[in-house]
Amino acid sequence: MKEQLYSIRMHASASSEHVSGAESLVGVGSLDVTAANLVRRALQHPRGPADQVRVSIDLIEPASLTYGSLPALRTLEADSVADARQAAAVLLEQGGVTRTAAVAAIQWLADGAAPGGVSMRGAMLIDSQSGQRLEPDPARGVRVSRIGLTDELAEQLTEQLAPLGLDNAHVREALVLAGKVARHPDVMAELCWSDDPDYTAGYLCSRRLGYLRFPKLKPPGETRGGRAFFLRTGCHREALITWLESSPLLFNQAGECYPPVSWRDYVTELGTGAD
Numbered sequence: 001m002k003e004q005l006y007s008i009r010m011h012a013s014a015s016s017e018h019v020s021g022a023e024s025l026v027g028v029g030s031l032d033v034t035a036a037n038l039v040r041r042a043l044q045h046p047r048g049p050a051d052q053v054r055v056s057i058d059l060i061e062p063a064s065l066t067y068g069s070l071p072a073l074r075t076l077e078a079d080s081v082a083d084a085r086q087a088a089a090v091l092l093e094q095g096g097v098t099r100t101a102a103v104a105a106i107q108w109l110a111d112g113a114a115p116g117g118v119s120m121r122g123a124m125l126i127d128s129q130s131g132q133r134l135e136p137d138p139a140r141g142v143r144v145s146r147i148g149l150t151d152e153l154a155e156q157l158t159e160q161l162a163p164l165g166l167d168n169a170h171v172r173e174a175l176v177l178a179g180k181v182a183r184h185p186d187v188m189a190e191l192c193w194s195d196d197p198d199y200t201a202g203y204l205c206s207r208r209l210g211y212l213r214f215p216k217l218k219p220p221g222e223t224r225g226g227r228a229f230f231l232r233t234g235c236h237r238e239a240l241i242t243w244l245e246s247s248p249l250l251f252n253q254a255g256e257c258y259p260p261v262s263w264r265d266y267v268t269e270l271g272t273g274a275d
Protein backbone atom coordinates (compact mmCIF):
# COMPACT_ATOMS: atom_id res chain seq x y z
CA MET A 1 0.00 0.00 0.00
CA LYS A 2 1.19 3.52 -0.75
CA GLU A 3 2.17 5.75 2.16
CA GLN A 4 -0.61 8.03 3.38
CA LEU A 5 -0.23 11.69 2.42
CA TYR A 6 -0.73 14.65 4.73
CA SER A 7 -1.16 18.32 3.97
CA ILE A 8 1.19 20.41 6.12
CA ARG A 9 0.87 24.19 6.35
CA MET A 10 2.85 26.79 8.25
CA HIS A 11 1.96 30.41 8.89
CA ALA A 12 4.12 32.84 10.83
CA SER A 13 3.25 36.39 11.89
CA ALA A 14 4.70 39.24 13.95
CA SER A 15 2.43 41.84 15.59
CA SER A 16 -0.42 40.30 13.53
CA GLU A 17 1.43 41.05 10.27
CA HIS A 18 2.25 38.24 7.82
CA VAL A 19 5.89 37.05 8.00
CA SER A 20 5.93 33.81 6.03
CA GLY A 21 3.90 30.78 5.05
CA ALA A 22 4.48 27.48 3.30
CA GLU A 23 2.56 24.36 2.41
CA SER A 24 3.24 20.93 1.00
CA LEU A 25 1.99 17.35 0.76
CA VAL A 26 4.20 14.77 2.45
CA GLY A 27 4.13 11.12 3.43
CA VAL A 28 3.58 10.25 7.08
CA GLY A 29 7.28 9.27 7.44
CA SER A 30 8.44 12.80 6.52
CA LEU A 31 5.94 14.77 8.62
CA ASP A 32 8.14 15.35 11.69
CA VAL A 33 11.22 16.47 9.72
CA THR A 34 9.09 18.70 7.48
CA ALA A 35 7.38 20.29 10.49
CA ALA A 36 10.77 21.00 12.13
CA ASN A 37 12.09 22.55 8.90
CA LEU A 38 9.02 24.79 8.58
CA VAL A 39 9.33 25.99 12.18
CA ARG A 40 13.03 26.77 11.64
CA ARG A 41 12.15 28.64 8.46
CA ALA A 42 9.50 30.69 10.23
CA LEU A 43 11.88 31.67 13.03
CA GLN A 44 14.83 32.51 10.74
CA HIS A 45 12.85 34.39 8.11
CA PRO A 46 14.30 37.69 6.76
CA ARG A 47 10.89 39.34 7.43
CA GLY A 48 10.93 38.02 11.01
CA PRO A 49 11.35 37.32 13.84
CA ALA A 50 7.88 35.78 14.14
CA ASP A 51 5.97 35.99 17.42
CA GLN A 52 3.38 33.41 16.35
CA VAL A 53 3.91 30.26 14.29
CA ARG A 54 1.08 27.92 13.39
CA VAL A 55 1.57 24.50 11.83
CA SER A 56 -1.50 22.53 10.65
CA ILE A 57 -1.47 18.92 9.55
CA ASP A 58 -4.39 17.21 7.81
CA LEU A 59 -4.70 13.74 6.34
CA ILE A 60 -5.51 13.73 2.62
CA GLU A 61 -8.40 11.54 1.58
CA PRO A 62 -6.78 9.32 -1.12
CA ALA A 63 -9.87 9.49 -3.35
CA SER A 64 -9.67 13.31 -3.45
CA LEU A 65 -6.08 13.42 -4.74
CA THR A 66 -5.38 14.43 -8.34
CA TYR A 67 -2.07 14.44 -10.25
CA GLY A 68 -0.64 16.93 -12.70
CA SER A 69 2.27 18.33 -14.75
CA LEU A 70 4.29 21.36 -13.72
CA PRO A 71 4.15 24.38 -16.05
CA ALA A 72 7.04 25.11 -18.44
CA LEU A 73 9.51 27.58 -16.90
CA ARG A 74 11.25 30.42 -18.71
CA THR A 75 13.27 33.39 -17.44
CA LEU A 76 12.60 36.68 -19.23
CA GLU A 77 15.29 39.36 -19.11
CA ALA A 78 14.33 43.01 -18.69
CA ASP A 79 16.39 46.22 -18.38
CA SER A 80 14.96 47.40 -15.04
CA VAL A 81 12.12 46.87 -12.57
CA ALA A 82 9.96 49.30 -14.58
CA ASP A 83 10.76 47.44 -17.82
CA ALA A 84 9.92 44.07 -16.21
CA ARG A 85 6.58 45.42 -14.96
CA GLN A 86 5.87 46.77 -18.44
CA ALA A 87 6.63 43.27 -19.80
CA ALA A 88 4.28 41.74 -17.23
CA ALA A 89 1.46 44.09 -18.32
CA VAL A 90 2.02 43.26 -22.02
CA LEU A 91 2.06 39.51 -21.32
CA LEU A 92 -1.00 39.67 -19.06
CA GLU A 93 -2.86 41.24 -21.98
CA GLN A 94 -1.78 38.24 -24.06
CA GLY A 95 -3.43 36.12 -21.39
CA GLY A 96 -6.80 37.89 -21.72
CA VAL A 97 -6.39 40.39 -18.87
CA THR A 98 -7.28 44.00 -19.72
CA ARG A 99 -4.63 46.70 -19.41
CA THR A 100 -6.75 48.35 -16.69
CA ALA A 101 -6.76 45.17 -14.58
CA ALA A 102 -3.04 44.49 -15.14
CA VAL A 103 -1.99 48.04 -14.21
CA ALA A 104 -4.26 48.03 -11.14
CA ALA A 105 -2.77 44.73 -9.91
CA ILE A 106 0.82 45.94 -10.36
CA GLN A 107 -0.03 49.11 -8.41
CA TRP A 108 -1.64 47.13 -5.55
CA LEU A 109 1.33 44.78 -5.30
CA ALA A 110 3.70 47.76 -5.28
CA ASP A 111 1.70 49.69 -2.65
CA GLY A 112 1.00 46.67 -0.36
CA ALA A 113 -2.39 45.11 -1.18
CA ALA A 114 -3.63 44.64 2.41
CA PRO A 115 -5.27 47.46 4.40
CA GLY A 116 -2.53 49.73 5.77
CA GLY A 117 -0.29 49.19 2.73
CA VAL A 118 1.31 45.93 3.88
CA SER A 119 1.54 42.50 2.23
CA MET A 120 -1.43 40.15 2.33
CA ARG A 121 -1.20 36.61 3.76
CA GLY A 122 -2.71 35.20 0.58
CA ALA A 123 -3.64 36.31 -2.92
CA MET A 124 -5.86 39.04 -4.34
CA LEU A 125 -8.66 37.94 -6.65
CA ILE A 126 -9.06 40.43 -9.49
CA ASP A 127 -11.71 40.58 -12.20
CA SER A 128 -9.71 40.22 -15.42
CA GLN A 129 -11.93 42.74 -17.26
CA SER A 130 -12.79 45.48 -14.76
CA GLY A 131 -9.78 45.16 -12.45
CA GLN A 132 -12.12 45.03 -9.43
CA ARG A 133 -10.92 43.33 -6.24
CA LEU A 134 -13.04 40.24 -5.45
CA GLU A 135 -11.43 38.46 -2.48
CA PRO A 136 -13.73 38.27 0.58
CA ASP A 137 -11.03 39.39 3.04
CA PRO A 138 -8.44 41.90 1.71
CA ALA A 139 -6.00 41.28 4.58
CA ARG A 140 -5.97 37.49 4.34
CA GLY A 141 -6.71 37.00 0.66
CA VAL A 142 -6.98 33.44 -0.66
CA ARG A 143 -4.33 30.91 0.35
CA VAL A 144 -3.60 28.11 -2.08
CA SER A 145 -3.02 24.88 -0.22
CA ARG A 146 -2.80 21.08 -0.54
CA ILE A 147 -0.09 21.14 -3.17
CA GLY A 148 3.11 19.18 -3.50
CA LEU A 149 5.30 17.09 -5.74
CA THR A 150 6.39 13.46 -5.70
CA ASP A 151 9.89 12.56 -4.47
CA GLU A 152 10.81 11.47 -8.01
CA LEU A 153 9.72 14.80 -9.48
CA ALA A 154 11.50 16.70 -6.68
CA GLU A 155 14.77 15.04 -7.75
CA GLN A 156 14.11 15.63 -11.43
CA LEU A 157 13.34 19.29 -10.74
CA THR A 158 16.73 19.71 -9.05
CA GLU A 159 18.40 18.29 -12.18
CA GLN A 160 16.45 20.74 -14.35
CA LEU A 161 16.87 23.85 -12.19
CA ALA A 162 20.46 23.46 -10.93
CA PRO A 163 22.13 24.08 -14.34
CA LEU A 164 20.09 27.30 -14.63
CA GLY A 165 21.16 28.41 -11.12
CA LEU A 166 17.50 28.24 -10.01
CA ASP A 167 17.37 25.32 -7.58
CA ASN A 168 16.10 27.33 -4.59
CA ALA A 169 12.99 27.06 -2.41
CA HIS A 170 11.40 30.22 -3.87
CA VAL A 171 11.42 28.86 -7.43
CA ARG A 172 10.44 25.31 -6.49
CA GLU A 173 7.51 26.35 -4.30
CA ALA A 174 6.29 29.10 -6.62
CA LEU A 175 6.28 26.72 -9.60
CA VAL A 176 4.11 24.23 -7.70
CA LEU A 177 1.71 26.91 -6.43
CA ALA A 178 1.44 28.60 -9.84
CA GLY A 179 0.91 25.20 -11.45
CA LYS A 180 -2.20 24.61 -9.36
CA VAL A 181 -3.63 28.11 -9.87
CA ALA A 182 -3.13 28.07 -13.67
CA ARG A 183 -4.91 24.71 -13.98
CA HIS A 184 -8.30 26.15 -13.09
CA PRO A 185 -10.34 27.22 -16.15
CA ASP A 186 -11.66 30.32 -14.30
CA VAL A 187 -8.14 31.71 -13.74
CA MET A 188 -6.85 33.68 -16.74
CA ALA A 189 -3.39 34.35 -15.24
CA GLU A 190 -1.43 34.97 -12.06
CA LEU A 191 1.10 37.69 -11.23
CA CYS A 192 3.43 37.45 -8.22
CA TRP A 193 6.48 38.88 -6.65
CA SER A 194 8.03 37.93 -3.34
CA ASP A 195 7.56 39.86 -0.12
CA ASP A 196 11.03 38.80 1.10
CA PRO A 197 13.27 41.89 1.12
CA ASP A 198 16.26 40.03 -0.36
CA TYR A 199 14.36 38.23 -3.14
CA THR A 200 13.53 40.48 -6.11
CA ALA A 201 12.19 37.89 -8.57
CA GLY A 202 8.58 37.42 -9.59
CA TYR A 203 6.56 35.69 -12.27
CA LEU A 204 3.47 35.60 -14.41
CA CYS A 205 1.81 32.28 -15.12
CA SER A 206 -1.02 31.06 -17.33
CA ARG A 207 -1.94 27.75 -18.92
CA ARG A 208 -0.90 28.96 -22.37
CA LEU A 209 2.27 30.90 -21.50
CA GLY A 210 3.50 28.72 -18.64
CA TYR A 211 5.64 30.13 -15.81
CA LEU A 212 7.46 33.27 -17.01
CA ARG A 213 9.87 34.58 -14.39
CA PHE A 214 11.52 38.00 -14.13
CA PRO A 215 14.68 38.23 -11.97
CA LYS A 216 13.92 41.84 -10.93
CA LEU A 217 10.22 42.57 -10.54
CA LYS A 218 10.76 44.76 -7.45
CA PRO A 219 13.67 46.73 -5.94
CA PRO A 220 15.94 45.04 -3.34
CA GLY A 221 14.96 45.75 0.29
CA GLU A 222 11.25 46.05 -0.58
CA THR A 223 8.97 44.07 1.80
CA ARG A 224 5.77 44.62 -0.16
CA GLY A 225 4.95 41.72 -2.45
CA GLY A 226 2.07 39.40 -3.12
CA ARG A 227 -0.04 37.53 -5.59
CA ALA A 228 -2.87 38.46 -7.94
CA PHE A 229 -5.15 35.84 -9.51
CA PHE A 230 -7.05 37.25 -12.50
CA LEU A 231 -10.50 35.66 -12.72
CA ARG A 232 -12.73 35.06 -15.70
CA THR A 233 -15.54 37.61 -15.48
CA GLY A 234 -18.70 36.13 -13.99
CA CYS A 235 -17.06 32.96 -12.67
CA HIS A 236 -18.25 31.16 -9.53
CA ARG A 237 -15.94 32.75 -6.97
CA GLU A 238 -16.82 30.56 -3.98
CA ALA A 239 -16.28 27.32 -5.92
CA LEU A 240 -12.90 28.56 -7.13
CA ILE A 241 -11.79 29.56 -3.60
CA THR A 242 -12.79 26.15 -2.22
CA TRP A 243 -10.85 24.39 -4.98
CA LEU A 244 -7.72 26.55 -4.50
CA GLU A 245 -7.75 26.10 -0.72
CA SER A 246 -8.73 22.48 -0.35
CA SER A 247 -8.53 20.30 -3.46
CA PRO A 248 -5.30 18.24 -3.18
CA LEU A 249 -2.98 18.25 -6.21
CA LEU A 250 0.26 16.31 -6.40
CA PHE A 251 2.57 17.06 -9.33
CA ASN A 252 4.23 13.97 -10.78
CA GLN A 253 5.26 15.20 -14.25
CA ALA A 254 7.96 17.75 -15.11
CA GLY A 255 7.55 20.71 -17.47
CA GLU A 256 10.25 22.06 -19.79
CA CYS A 257 12.83 24.46 -18.31
CA TYR A 258 14.18 26.88 -20.92
CA PRO A 259 17.28 29.12 -20.91
CA PRO A 260 16.79 32.90 -20.41
CA VAL A 261 15.62 35.11 -23.27
CA SER A 262 14.87 38.84 -23.53
CA TRP A 263 11.18 39.55 -22.99
CA ARG A 264 10.88 41.50 -26.22
CA ASP A 265 12.27 38.55 -28.21
CA TYR A 266 9.84 36.27 -26.42
CA VAL A 267 6.85 38.50 -27.23
CA THR A 268 7.97 38.66 -30.87
CA GLU A 269 8.21 34.86 -30.87
CA LEU A 270 4.61 34.70 -29.64
CA GLY A 271 3.85 36.43 -32.93
CA THR A 272 2.33 39.58 -31.58
CA GLY A 273 4.99 42.31 -31.24
CA ALA A 274 5.50 44.43 -28.12
CA ASP A 275 3.70 47.75 -27.95
Ligand code: WAQ
Pocket residue numbers: 018021023119120121122123142143144145170171174177192193194195196199201202203213225226227
Ligand atom coordinates in the same frame (compact mmCIF):
# COMPACT_ATOMS: atom_id res chain seq x y z
N1 WAQ B 1 -1.50 31.19 -1.52
C1 WAQ B 1 -1.77 32.43 -1.94
N2 WAQ B 1 -0.92 33.46 -1.80
C2 WAQ B 1 0.24 33.22 -1.18
C3 WAQ B 1 0.60 31.94 -0.72
C4 WAQ B 1 -0.35 30.88 -0.90
N3 WAQ B 1 -0.11 29.64 -0.50
N4 WAQ B 1 1.83 32.01 -0.15
C5 WAQ B 1 2.21 33.29 -0.27
N5 WAQ B 1 1.26 34.04 -0.89
C6 WAQ B 1 1.30 35.47 -1.21
C7 WAQ B 1 1.40 36.34 0.02
O1 WAQ B 1 0.72 37.54 -0.26
C8 WAQ B 1 2.88 36.63 0.11
O2 WAQ B 1 3.09 37.90 0.67
C9 WAQ B 1 3.29 36.64 -1.35
O3 WAQ B 1 2.44 35.69 -2.00
C10 WAQ B 1 4.72 36.29 -1.62
O4 WAQ B 1 5.03 35.04 -1.02
O5 WAQ B 1 10.98 32.11 -10.07
O6 WAQ B 1 8.83 33.72 -2.74
O7 WAQ B 1 6.49 33.13 -0.45
O8 WAQ B 1 12.52 33.08 -8.83
O9 WAQ B 1 7.47 35.53 -0.56
C11 WAQ B 1 8.49 34.15 -6.99
C12 WAQ B 1 9.66 34.06 -7.94
C13 WAQ B 1 8.84 34.00 -5.55
C14 WAQ B 1 10.36 32.75 -7.85
C15 WAQ B 1 7.59 34.12 -4.78
O10 WAQ B 1 6.66 34.33 -2.64
C16 WAQ B 1 11.36 32.63 -9.00
C17 WAQ B 1 7.79 34.03 -3.28
P1 WAQ B 1 6.49 34.49 -1.08
Ligand code: MG
Pocket residue numbers: 019020021194195196
Ligand atom coordinates in the same frame (compact mmCIF):
# COMPACT_ATOMS: atom_id res chain seq x y z
MG1 MG C 1 7.70 35.54 1.50
